[in-house]
Each structure stands twice: as structure tokens, then as C-alpha cells.
Amino acid sequence: MSETRGLTLAEKVWNDHLVVKGEDGAPDLLYIDLHLVHEVTSPQAFDGLRQAGRPVRRPDLTIATEDHNTPTLGINRPIADLTSRTQIDTLRNNAKEFGVRLHSLGDVEQGIVHVVGPQLGLTMPGITVVCGDSHTSTHGAFGAMAFGIGTSEVEHVLATQTLPLKAFKTMAITVEGTLRPGVTAKDIILAVIAKIGTGGGQGYVLEYRGSAIRSLSMEGRMTVCNMSIEAGARAGMVAPDQITYDYLEGRPHAPAGADWHEAVAYWDTLQTDDDAVFDAEVFLDADALEPFVTWGTNPGQGVSLSENVPDPSTIIDANDRANAERALEYMALTANTPMKEIAVDAVFMGSCTNSRIEDLRAFASVIKGQKKADNVRVMVVPGSARVRIEAEAEGIDRIVEEFGAEWRFAGCSMCLGMNPDQLAPGERCASTSNRNFEGRQGKGGRTHLVSPLVAAATAIRGTLSSPWDLEQAPEPDTTDGPATTDGPATTDGPATTDGPATTDELATTAPKAV
């Protein structure tokens, strides 16, 4: 870092958390403002504290919730799976023993850890946030430095409220232009990952910039930052602005009174300086973006929905080619098949990527008044108990149930299938989650990553589709604009409920395993 040039957002936040500057190759010691804890990656960390006789240094900067293992049905009954129940009980006992605030299943603040933090106003600009979960990058949407850590690091933060960290490089991801209706934050990030690859961000903190990012809502920005890890980056950030402040102000733990004014004055200084230099830069044209979908078994293997399954024989790099061949075999797809001809068995609407109220509104805006395709099971899982309550107040639960979909309780659910919400072997799913790895949603399950709007249109047609494919396509309530609170946009002219929009598309509907 040179003395003469300005600083990036990431460098400013880093510098303001330096407890000890590392010398002779040692890492810097950074202070951690907020530590989020859940049941899966914490038991061994608390055990370590117990063995060493150490307390949690700052219970007042620590908060826990139950999300990965929790059932999304029958939440008042004891958890059926004994190992899951033990893990939840272990968290409850640890929280009690160490004085950590915990929101348990059934609590109004329970939910996916990355939905709960922002919802409570604990996530804010200019802070450091860690959690034993790689999707902690979500919180970077506020201009926080937020990243996932392993269990040894969880123990380290519990014990010391700091982390030794090596300096990172910075990458600007600039997205200029205006998204077309039907194209959302999810499509931006899937396109970014397809462009730079699953290793492209390794060693970097990403900063998302440009007019298309600036016009995203906070929830859209969270979707983008959430999947930074899928590009290999531990953290992704967006500089705070009025949209950030408007979202945050008045939330339970947001600063208030004089603290609010002091905070905003500081947050306004966090913008990347004009003369700052990024170590790498990537550009994306928002105008040209279409709904995006993955075809393979890593999140970088994606194309526009209007394209075909790629042909591995055209891939020059031998490793990438072998990887693509393996992926197509696992996904039971044939090269050059139009993506829109791929039929699904399931649609999953949820996960820390897309389970907030705007996501649910977007999904509901497309399915309202429709019936789901036969033979497709559709599960809608709100990100938190509070999101569920908010959605029910807007009538989204009724829209979902009249559509023929399941309305569930909050949790990570089928994103990773630690609870009973799993795909059966060979089942194909359009999923608003973040990982299409082999077996991620259940052993032998096949995942296509999509936006909430694509998930909704796919649930209607039974084949991978976007609202553009629906007859009299409604103007979708996209997640990148201010969301309406009075329900979905389509009050007249719903698309037909019994089939795809055009006869030629109907004629080419393919069997689900090609």
C-alpha cells in the first residue's frame, strides 16, 4: 500500500480495525465487531474454550441462532433426527453456559444467520463481521468487512474477539447500466461468477460498483455479496449510501440519536477514494444481462437461460473440459440442449441468497393466481421467522398455497439438506440457493441455480423458464427496485395455468433427463 494514493473501501475498514500491525510476514491482528454463531460450526469451538478454561471475551458482540439443522415443518415437536437434536441442544447449552444471546427455533428472531443480523440492525457499514459460515460475505452489502471462518477461528474470536489475518488484494467489479425487468441481482452475481470463475476471486476482497449496483435495494446487494465466496473471494462489499442508511435506520440495534449522526458522518468517509487503485478490475454490462442459470456442478458453470447446454468438446483447457464432461454426466444433460427444454422435479425458493421479503414478493408476483406445473414440488422457505410473519401479513402465504406450493418455517432447509428437506437421488431442482455442487441438496440431487423470478416461472411451466416465457408476462416485481408492499404487480391477465406460453415451445419440451 503506497502512501501517495487513496484507499479502497476495504482498505479503510481493515485499517480501522488494526489491533496489531503484523511485522516480518506475521498477519495483522484485526478486531471483530460482530460474531454470528450457529449450531453446526460452533460445538467444537465452545469445547475448546471449556478445555482451556477460557470465557467468551465479548458475549455482547456475539449472537447465535439455529438455522442449518432446524426442521421447516412441525417446529413445535422435538427434532426427529437425534444427531440434529443433539447439535441444537449443544448450542443451547453452550449459549447458556457462556452467556451468549441465542434465538432458538420458535423465537420470533430465529432464522438464517445472514438474514437475522441485517434484520436486527446489527449489520452496519464499516464494521467487521465473522461467522463460521462462508456466506458471511452477505453482510458486505452494507459496506462491512464480512467473511466466513473455520471452527478454529470461531474459537479464536470467541476467546479474543480478534483474528490474525493476512492482507488481501482488492478487485473492483463494476456493473454499469440498467437491468431489464425480469433480470435481478441474482443474475448479476451468477454472470460475474461465470465470467471470473470459481477461483477468480481467490485472495481478493471484491467491491461491487457501478450504476447497476447503486440502484439495487439492500436485499439485492445482499444477494450479490452473498455469492462472493462462489467466485472464490472471502468477502464482497458495496459502499454504503442513502439506500443503506434508509434500510438501517430505526432497526432494533441500529445506532440512534447522536450515535446515528456520528456513525453516518463516519460511514460517509468509507467510499473508495477516486485515486485508489484496485489490484484487479472486472466489468459487466447490465443492459445486456438476461436471466441466468447454471448447467453444471459448480456455480461458475452458468449461461443465459436463452442459451444451450455447452458442448465440452469446444472447451480448449483439458482440465475445464474434463470438468464439464463430468458435470454433464452428473447432471444427466446432453450438450447443446436448450436450457429452456430442461424439465425439473422440484423448485426451492429460499436460502441466505434469496429468502428475504423482497425475494418472496418477487416470487409471489409471478405465481399469483397461477397453478404450479404437475409433478413439480415447490417449497418456499422464508429466511427468518420475522420474514415469514411479514410475508403472511401481505398474503404471500395464501398466494403460495393457492399455487400448490408448500409454505414452510424458516431455516437453511434444502440449500444444503442438513434437515429433512432434501432432493431424492436423480431429482432435478431449480433452486434460488447458492451452490450446485454434487449432492449438495441431497445425495444424487441435481441443482440449477436461478433467481426467484426464474424459480417462479419454472414452477409454473415445469421447465427452466423466466417471466419472459410466460404469456402476457406480468411486469415482475424485481428485487432490484423498491418493492411494493401491496402485493404483486399482476392483478389482471394472469398467464394461462395449464401450459407454456407458445405452442412451439410446448412441442419441444424435453424429457427431464436428456
Added chain:
Amino acid sequence: MEAVSVITGIAAPLKRSNVDTDQIIPAVFLKRVTKTGFEDALFSGWRQDPEFVLNQPAFAGAKVLVAGPDFGTGSSREHAVWALRDFGFAAVLSSRFGDIFRGNSGKQGLLAAQLAEADIESIWAAIDAEPGREITVDLLSKTVSVGSLTVPFDIDDYTRWRLLEGLDDIGLTLRSEAEITDFESRRQGWRPKTLPVK
């Protein structure tokens, strides 16, 4: 943590790229609350396949995994490192690692050595020529040797030092107790607090 310096043992080639931590250990195994006993879970999605490299008799008892690029991407689960360690691996070689996985490895005494992709392929060729042969990963000289082939690897100096010394991170950090307390005394009032509950 036990100190690590020179590792000699059978090397198993894992000729796949993008082996994410969901492949190393699927989520269903993350429900356990212990830190050991994950050897059965390692690569469980692939272990039923008799052709899978770790099922081949020549690689029984392997201590070094020679993997394709982008090993350990995805989820932060440290269970991936525990499963490799419990299975018997002491080192993993790859041309590129997931950042969180590499960090987790260093904290658990698993040596994650980064090699040039061409050198990984040379090592694969040497193993193919004589499956089950031993390999030496030397943290002192930062080299990997198999037969007459010796190639360098990268690891950051700090992680190397900690591995060589077998040092515990928390103990090291607590040497800076005064600096941490001083930092806390300067922490602004607007910064988040989870307690009291509002």
C-alpha cells in the same frame, strides 16, 4: 498442535479440479459435535465407487493427497480438514486452494502446499508410473520429492513457522492482550452490541 516438518508416505492422486468442501465431506456429516472420527465421511459420495483412488490397494494408508486445481473451495466447514486428517492425510498438494480451507488446514496441522500446475501433473505422472510409491513433502526446504523429481512448493512464511513450531493461535494472540484492551477502550459507541436484547 503437533509440529510438522518432513512428511514421507504414499501419495494418492486425485485427478479432479474444483473439489469443493461439500465433496470432501457432505453436510449430513456435520451434525456431529466432536472434532475427531470423521474418517468414514471423507469423500463419502465417491467411496462406494471401487475405482475411486482411495479404494485402490496401491494407495492404502496414503499420507499425501495430490489434487487438481481449486481444491477445498466452497463452504467454510473445518470438518473437511478434520476428515482428511482423520483418514490419515498429513499434506495436500494443489495448484490452488480455497482460501478458507487453506486457513483451516494451517490451524489443524494439515500441510496445504501450493505447487505449479505443471509440477502437480509431473507428480501425477510419477505416481502413474509406479502407483503406491512414496513421496516426501519437506516443509523445511519447501520442496516435494518423488524419485528423482524434486519441485518447490509455496506456503506463506507465517503458516510455515507456526506448523514447524506447532504453535497455537489463541495463545499467540493473547500475548497482545494489552493492545486488544486498548483497542476496545477506543471503540465508538455506535458500533453494534448484541446485548442487552432490544
